[in-house]
Amino acid sequence: MRERRxxxxxxxxxYNERQITTLNKGDKLVFPSNGFVYxxxxxxxxxxxxxxxxxxxxxxxxxxxxxxEDNGNRFSSYAAEVSSVKQVIQALxxxxxxxxxxxxxxxxxxxxxxxSEGVTHKGSDDDGEHGAARALLRE
Numbered sequence: 001m002r003e004r005r006x007x008x009x010x011x012x013x014x015y016n017e018r019q020i021t022t023l024n025k026g027d028k029l030v031f032p033s034n035g036f037v038y039x040x041x042x043x044x045x046x047x048x049x050x051x052x053x054x055x056x057x058x059x060x061x062x063x064x065x066x067x068x069e070d071n072g073n074r075f076s077s078y079a080a081e082v083s084s085v086k087q088v089i090q091a092l093x094x095x096x097x098x099x100x101x102x103x104x105x106x107x108x109x110x111x112x113x114x115x116s117e118g119v120t121h122k123g124s125d126d127d128g129e130h131g132a133a134r135a136l137l138r139e
Contacts, residue, residue, distance in 0.1 A: 011038060030119070037119045044107075044125060045093050060091040067100075076100055082113050085121065110136035 008029045015022045023030045029038035065077030080091035110124035124133030
């Protein structure tokens with residue numbers, strides 16, 4: 001816990017140098033202008049984690065969206081209702097296990113949710129497709 005707080009103070013210092021206001025609230029770094037909480041990137045699950053379904057303790061329902069093709073590229077969309085980082089990870093595992101997704105060259109994802117304390121969390125990963133995940137967050 002102590003190392004985490006030290007890391008948050010270092011990150012807060014970096015934001016302050018860029019004149020971005022942040023507040024330390026317990027073990028969280030909050031941006032008061034929009035209520036977002038700083039989070040380390042939710043890392044893409046490893047292959048071992050995807051293969052080991054026994055670690056899935058939280059049941060997250062995944063909804064399938066549109067599938068389109070453009071210039072020989074296939075695009076698929078999936079969504080899950082989440083309220084915690086753990087649920088984000090579980091939903092991501094469930095989606096990445098789908099045959100259509102697991103065989104894809106790039107899997108871009110984004111998430112945004114407000115937890116039970118009213119704090120908004122957001123993050124993304126573009127998997128090498130520069131700017132793709134940020135575009136999802138804007139949608």
